[in-house]
Amino acid sequence: MKAVIGCDIGTSGTKAIVVSETGKVLASVTVEYPLLTPHPGWAEQHPDTWLKAANEAVSAAVKMGGKAEIQAIGLSGQMHSSVFLDKNDKVLRPALLWCDTRTHEECVEITRKAGESNLRKWVSNPALEGFTLPKILWVKKHEPKVYARIAHVLLPKDYIRYKWTGELATDVSDAAGTLCFDVKNRRWSKELLSKVGVPVAWFPTVNESQDISGLLTHETARKLGLSPKTPVVGGGADNACGAVGNGIIQPGDVMASLGTSGVVLAHSEKVQVDPLMRAHTFCGSVPEKWYLMGVMLSAGYALRWYRDGLGMFEKVLALKEKMDPYNLLSQEASRAPEGSEGLLFLPYLMGERTPHKDPLARAAFVGAGARHGRKHFARSVFEGITFGMRDSLEIFRELKIPIRRVVATGGGAVNPFWCQLQADIYGAEIVTVNSKEGPAYGAAILAMVGMGVYGNLKQACSALIRVTSRTQPRKASVARYNEWYGVFKGLYPALKKPYGDIWKVLSKG
Numbered sequence: 001m002k003a004v005i006g007c008d009i010g011t012s013g014t015k016a017i018v019v020s021e022t023g024k025v026l027a028s029v030t031v032e033y034p035l036l037t038p039h040p041g042w043a044e045q046h047p048d049t050w051l052k053a054a055n056e057a058v059s060a061a062v063k064m065g066g067k068a069e070i071q072a073i074g075l076s077g078q079m080h081s082s083v084f085l086d087k088n089d090k091v092l093r094p095a096l097l098w099c100d101t102r103t104h105e106e107c108v109e110i111t112r113k114a115g116e117s118n119l120r121k122w123v124s125n126p127a128l129e130g131f132t133l134p135k136i137l138w139v140k141k142h143e144p145k146v147y148a149r150i151a152h153v154l155l156p157k158d159y160i161r162y163k164w165t166g167e168l169a170t171d172v173s174d175a176a177g178t179l180c181f182d183v184k185n186r187r188w189s190k191e192l193l194s195k196v197g198v199p200v201a202w203f204p205t206v207n208e209s210q211d212i213s214g215l216l217t218h219e220t221a222r223k224l225g226l227s228p229k230t231p232v233v234g235g236g237a238d239n240a241c242g243a244v245g246n247g248i249i250q251p252g253d254v255m256a257s258l259g260t261s262g263v264v265l266a267h268s269e270k271v272q273v274d275p276l277m278r279a280h281t282f283c284g285s286v287p288e289k290w291y292l293m294g295v296m297l298s299a300g301y302a303l304r305w306y307r308d309g310l311g312m313f314e315k316v317l318a319l320k321e322k323m324d325p326y327n328l329l330s331q332e333a334s335r336a337p338e339g340s341e342g343l344l345f346l347p348y349l350m351g352e353r354t355p356h357k358d359p360l361a362r363a364a365f366v367g368a369g370a371r372h373g374r375k376h377f378a379r380s381v382f383e384g385i386t387f388g389m390r391d392s393l394e395i396f397r398e399l400k401i402p403i404r405r406v407v408a409t410g411g412g413a414v415n416p417f418w419c420q421l422q423a424d425i426y427g428a429e430i431v432t433v434n435s436k437e438g439p440a441y442g443a444a445i446l447a448m449v450g451m452g453v454y455g456n457l458k459q460a461c462s463a464l465i466r467v468t469s470r471t472q473p474r475k476a477s478v479a480r481y482n483e484w485y486g487v488f489k490g491l492y493p494a495l496k497k498p499y500g501d502i503w504k505v506l507s508k509g
Contacts, residue, residue: 001020001026001067001068001069002020002021002068002069002071002453003018003019003020003021003026003065003068003069003070003071004018004019004021004070004071004072004073004074004444004447004448004451004453005017005018005019005058005061005062005070005072005073005074005444005447006019006073006074006076006241006437006439006440006441006442006443006444006445006447007054007057007058007073007074007075007076007157007160007440007443008075008076008077008157008238008241008438008439008440008443009050009053009054009075009076009077009078009156009157009160010077010078010238010439011035011045011078011097011098011099011260012032012033012035012260013030013031013032013033013053014030014031014033014050014053014054014057015028015029015030015057015437015438015440016028016029016030016054016057016058016060016061016440017029017061017437017440017441017444018061018062018064018065018068018070019441019444019448020068021071021448021453022464023463023464023465025437025441026064026065026066026068027060027061027062027064027065027068028061028064028437028440029056029057029058029060029061029064030057031053031054031056031057031060032053033045033049033050033053035097036094039102041100041101041102042096042100042102043096043097043098043099043100043101044094044095044096044097044100045081045094045095045097046091046094046095047083047091047094047095047156047159048091050156050159050160051159051160051163054160055223055224058073058224058226059223059224059225062224062225062226063225070226070227070230071230071231071447071451071453072212072230072231072232072233072447072448072450072451073164073216073230073231073232073233073447074232074233074235074241074442074443074444074445074446074447074450075157075158075160075161075232075233075234075235075236075443076157076235076236076237076238076240076241076242076439076440076442076443077155077156077157077158077160077174077235077237077238078097078098078156078238079098079130079155079174079177079237079238079239080097080098080130080131080132080135080155080177080178081095081096081097081098081132081155081156082095082096082132082135082136082153082155083095083153083154083155083156083158083159084139084146084150084152084153085150085151085152085153085154086149086150086151087149087151089151089152089162092146092149092150093139093143093146095156096135096138096139098130099130099297099350100129100130100135101129101130101350101351101359102129102138103129103134103135103137103138104129104359105141106127106133106134106135106137106138106141107127107128107129107134108127109137109196110127110133110134110137110179110192110196111126111127113195113196114127114192114195114196116277118191118192118195119192119277120273120275120277122182122189122191122192123179123180123181123182123183123189123192124176124183124184124271124273124280124281124282125179125183125277125280125281125282126277126357127179128179128353128357129359130353131177131178131179132153132155132177132178132179132180133178133179133180133192133196133198134179136150136153136198137196137198150202151202152168152202152203152204153202153203154168154170154204155170155174155175155178157174157235158170158174158204161213161214161232161235163220164214164216164217164220164232165213165214165215165216165217165220165232166214166217167205167213167214168204168205169204169205169206169207169213169214169234170203170204170205170206170207170234171206171207171208171209171211171213171234171235171236171237171285172186172206172207172208172209172234172283173209173236173237173240173241173282173283173284173285174235174236174237174240175188175203175206175283176237176282176283177237177280177282178203179192180192180193180198180203181206181283183271183281183282183283183290184271186206186283186288187206188200188203188206207234208234208285208287209233209234209235209236209240209241209244209285209286209287209446210233210234210285210287210446210449210450210457211233211234211450212231212232212233212234212450213232213233213234214231214232215228215229215230215231215232216228216229216230216232231447231450231451233443233446233447233449233450233451234446234450235443235446235447236285236439236442236443236446237282238438238439239257239263239265239282239293239439240282240283240284240285240291240442241285241438241439241440241441241442241443241446242255242257242263242265242409242438242439242442243255243265243267243284243285243291243442244285244286244442244445244446244457244461245435245437245438245439245440245441245442245443245444245445245465246407246409246433246435246442246465247407247433247435247461247465248265248266248267248291248407249267249284249286249289249457249458249461250267250458251267251268251269251402251404252267252402252403252404252405253266253267253404253405253407254266254267254393254396254403254404254405254406254407254428255406255407255409256389256406256407256408256409256412256422256426256430257409257410258299258300258385258389258408258409258410258411258412258413258418259299259300259410259411260298260299260300260301260304261295261296261297261298261299261300261301262295262296262298262299262300262385262388262389263293263294263295263296264293264294264354264389264392264393264396265291265292265293265294266291266292266293266396266401266403267284267286267289267291268281268284268289268290268291268292268401269289269290270290271290272290272292272399272401274292274395274398274399276355278294278354278355278356278357278395279292279293279294279354279355279392279395279396280292280293280294280295280354281293285442285446285457286457292395292396292399292401293392294353294354294355294389294391294392294393294395294396295353295354295392296347296352296353296354296385296388296389296391296392297348297349297350297351297352297353298347298348298349298350298363298385299347299385299388299389300385300410300411300412301349301350302345302347302349302363302381302384302385303326303329303381303382303385303411305349305363306329306377306378306381307325307326307329310374310377311325311329311378313374314328314329314332314378326411326415327415329378330378330382330415330417330418331417332374332375332378332379333375333378333379333381333382333417334379334417335375336375336376336378336379336380338424338477338480338481338484339383339480339481339483339484340372340376340377340379340380340383341369341371341372341376342367342369343365343366343367343368343369343372343376343377343379343380344365344366344367344380344383344384344387344484344487344488344491345363345364345365345366345377345380345381345383345384345385346361346362346363346364346366346384346488346491346492346495347363347381347384347385347388348361348362348363348364348492349362349363352388352492354391354392354395355391355392355395356492358492358496358499360499360500360502360503361492361495361496361499362499362502364491364495365377365380366491382417382418382421383421383425383484384488386412386418386421386422386425386426387425387484387485387488389422389425389426390425390426390485391489393406393426393428403428405428405429405430405431406422406426406428406429406430406431407430407431407432407433408422408430408431408432409432409433409438413432416471419432419469419471420471420474422471423471423472423473423474424473424474424477424478424481425481425485426473427473427478427481427482428473429470429471429472429473430470430471431467431469431470431471432467432468432469433465433466433467433468434465434466434468435464435465445457445460445461445464448460
């Protein structure tokens with residue numbers, strides 16, 4: 001049986017899947033690894049940790065896949081995180097990850113040197129702490145000896161590609177998240193890189209996501225249990241591959257992904273940039289297409305935080321009854337009325353990206369009264385996360401981006417309560433699809449297209465992805481939640497100054 005591999009280099013682990021040409025997942029293996037936090041606000045991983053995990057995951061998946069004849073590998077990976085190599089291709093330091101927030105001063109410097117209008121023109125995005133360029137400038141300022149030795153800057157999945165194939169290459173969707181890339185023209189931005197003094201020569205060749213970008217070396221093929229010169233396609237950023245894996249490839253398609261972070265992504269036929277740059281504009285994995293994306297830093301993570309703290313009763317009961325604690329939390333939440341009787345939750349546990357661009361923002365329960373109990377607090381957390389996701393949808397609506405349907409994925413896709421809540425708060429149909437393997441599945445689809453199994457991504461997604469459920473918004477609930485969303489939107493502006501005051505006091509130690 002002919003098959004391909006999709007390999008996703010994630011933040012908490014690497015997943016490798018073997019997928020037949022008919023779309024059946026024959027094997028799935030995940031190898032986990034830790035997140036290093038040597039200082040508050042820092043997040044790092046060593047690139048060789050990813051390499052070791054990728055080798056283990058792929059070789060195990062190949063064995064589990066039995067007699068599957070592997071035709072190609074598609075790569076996906078966490079966005080923005082930086083890999084620095086010297087002229088001898090040695091890793092110079094652990095990678096600074098997408099969730100690392102140490103680079104606020106560098107973001108200010110980039111904006112001052114380039115100007116917001118030029119950032120919009122040159123790279124279609126604002127300077128934010130998560131992006132790659134501020135990380136490069138942080139190393140320049142704080143680790144000048146490391147900076148002086150830099151010869152190459154790579155993204156996580158592209159480090160794996162390099163170690164497997166010897167090719168220094170990336171794809172347009174991952175390059176678009178570096179703040180070093182001209183998203184409109186799909187090339188490195190010589191204009192911005194020149195303005196901040198970073199050599200364009202450090203960055204790899206750029207391909208479209210479905211293009212073959214290298215062949216496995218004999219040594220790597222032996223380690224992985226594959227044939228020498230197995231093709232490796234360009235692949236894509238995790239969110240771009242997640243979109244492909246959920247069939248988000250045409251106008252009107254929107255994805256709402258509720259993982260650790262929350263992502264709302266809309267396909268676009270042309271480059272559309274939010275004038276206020278609250279949402280991101282990136283190159284899509286569909287050739288010559290783009291997508292807009294809003295990001296919540298704490299979505300599923302906020303629910304996990306609640307589970308591990310205020311939801312300990314449900315957590316202990318779930319352990320005793322051998323149940324999923326999240327199902328118990330949603331059952332508890334379903335007992336409270338819409339709007340949680342005026343208890344609202346702001347899910348900004350680690351600051352917020354879209355739409356506020358504020359690393360100082362923090363979570364808050366607002367409106368608590370004597371009537372409120374566990375069911376109200378549980379429901380307010382579900383509602384607050386979903387209101388935060390709606391913030392991105394409202395930006396898309398302002399930009400006249402069509403929203404035909406919202407494909408739910410992640411934790412919000414497997415919970416009927418949360419699917420209905422999303423439909424009512426978004427005011428849109430929520431659908432789920434048969435694909436459950438996340439970005440790795442999208443990377444596998446890209447590998448199939450790269451090998452010519454399907455003529456293009458539209459053909460591939462039509463053949464491989466089907467709708468498994470539909471949830472319709474309820475008119476009365478939509479009207480009620482529109483009112484509560486209006487209240488929710490007013491809370492961040494009211495708390496913005498107190499957030500800053502809190503950090504001033506904290507910074508004094």
